[in-house]
Amino acid sequence: MSNFFGNLRSMFSAGQMPQNLDVGDAPTVGYVYSFLTSPFSEFAAPETGRYAAFKIIGTSTDKLVVAVYDGIWTLPPSLAEFRKAKILKEYRFAHTGREAIFGTLLQWWSINEFKELRIIGIDRPTNHELMEAEKNFAHAVGSRTASPRFVNYAAEGEWRWHNERENFEREAELKKAKNEAEAKAKEERYKNRLSKLTWDQLLEEKPFENWMPSPPYPPAEFADAARSKIYEVCRELKAIGPRPRKADVRRILKGCVAWFNLADERAGGVIETEEREDICLLLEEIAFVARHPGLSEEVDEWRDW
Known part of the structure; x- marks a missing residue:
């Protein structure tokens, strides 16, 4: 795998979009995607104007593991901008700081789950990310499997929690009442x-x-x-x-x-x-x-x- 990533990085510099990658391609280890976030609930504003990103850190014959990053941008980020971000930690509501890493079945994967989905480049997973992917494949305690839509819930939810908590909590109460x-x-x-x-x-x-x-x-x-x-x-x-x-x-x-x-x-x-x-x-x-x-x-x- 090291040769694979080494060859890819020699083909294009940081921040450049590889011409041979398409968002419709099968998700592959190292692919970094950006997307326009969607409202967290029906009570939120219909458009967020925020872009987030995630990386594929593991794949198997029937499953992939993703890591959501903590960067939020007003435009789709470049690969260089993405590399300045870290794995998102979840604190909203009952969350206690767990990293936003989870598995999703390949049969659930659909580009239609995301708005303005695009591949912004390839970034080799860290040793930590590879270990977390292996834990997920092994169904280790604490690992999660969820729909791809949870990428959006994590990114948008955490941004709202840290930047618009009062309104976010009010919307949550409305949702709870309903x-x-x-x-x-x-x-x-x-x-x-x-x-x-x-x-x-x-x-x-x-x-x-x-x-x-x-x-x-x-x-x-x-x-x-x-x-x-x-x-x-x-x-x-x-x-x-x-x-x-x-x-x-x-x-x-x-x-x-x-x-x-x-x-x-x-x-x-x-x-x-x-x-x-x-x-x-x-x-x-x-x-x-x-x-x-x-x-x-x-x-x-x-x-x-």
Whole structure:
């Protein structure tokens, strides 16, 4: 790899855009991209006027690892300007200074996730970056896998946190209030649904139907397998009878969660917040129909996602 980067650097000086690189090329180790950031939420101004940058620090057959940098510019930066920046550390809200490094599946990668995306050059990853990429590929504790859109969340979110915190926090409160109102309405509908829910109804419905398109949702084959597993669990519990033993229900539910743990790991960590909520909500419904609703509270102890 050292020869590869050495040859590239001999071909063009710092800050020059290599003529043979195109933003549509497959992401490659060392590629540095700039992009126009997008609003952090629907309550922010529609245009930011800010440019940020990130570097590809690792790739495999199905995944890439990116490092978001802390530079913010009013125009797309040159490679020389990028090299003056450092890896971004996240402090907004509940973050505690972790570096903005995360993996994303290649099948999720799309240039359409970014505004004005361009390659500004090639910069060899540092030893630290290469080590962080290896940790991510190994699913080490603390490593993250997320949608490419998290590049924007990190860059724009941190700039707002450090420069417009009061307005940023106000927008977050508005977003929280909206989410709580939606959650309350959902809870009311859910309570009404539970009182009439049966195994036959669960088997007639199509769980995870909202998991599309992919990306950002999990691949279709993952959703299909998850759906089949839920049907299998419902049929198994229905066959036990109208009043199954708590131990039997726990065993079946725990086995279902174990299946999701393994499937998520094999898929590269595709279960994110929305998917987690959907799965947990469905397991809660299953526990309710099985007449042991309290078992849904144990799911968090079993799951890895």
